[in-house]
Amino acid sequence: MRWLERWGGGGLLAAPVDSGWVPHDFEIGQTGKTVSPQVYLACGISGAPQHLAGMSGSKYIIAINKDPNAPILQLADLGIVGDLFQILPKLTETVKRAKSS
Numbered sequence: 001m002r003w004l005e006r007w008g009g010g011g012l013l014a015a016p017v018d019s020g021w022v023p024h025d026f027e028i029g030q031t032g033k034t035v036s037p038q039v040y041l042a043c044g045i046s047g048a049p050q051h052l053a054g055m056s057g058s059k060y061i062i063a064i065n066k067d068p069n070a071p072i073l074q075l076a077d078l079g080i081v082g083d084l085f086q087i088l089p090k091l092t093e094t095v096k097r098a099k100s101s
Contacts, residue, residue: 039058044084047075063079064088
């Protein structure tokens with residue numbers, strides 16, 4: 001959960017919650033919480049209607065997904081097609097550099 005803290009908070013899909021990895025408080029969606037951040041970073045999220053219901057109030061949506069046909073990419077203000085495990089570390093470093101200058 002350190003990465004959630006590093007990015008300023010957040011939430012998860014139902015699967016990690018249902019598996020017992022994280023408490024229900026972190027679930028975003030129809031059966032979880034609703035969030036409306038300035039920037040919503042969706043990593044590996046397909047865009048199921050249940051999840052979209054919990055984050056559709058976000059001002060800007062950035063989505064990273066390896067499937068170019070993932071529904072979340074149609075909703076996103078910025079969609080990145082690729083492997084989140086390659087993209088997210090680079091994005092994190094870029095944000096760190098920008099914050100330090």
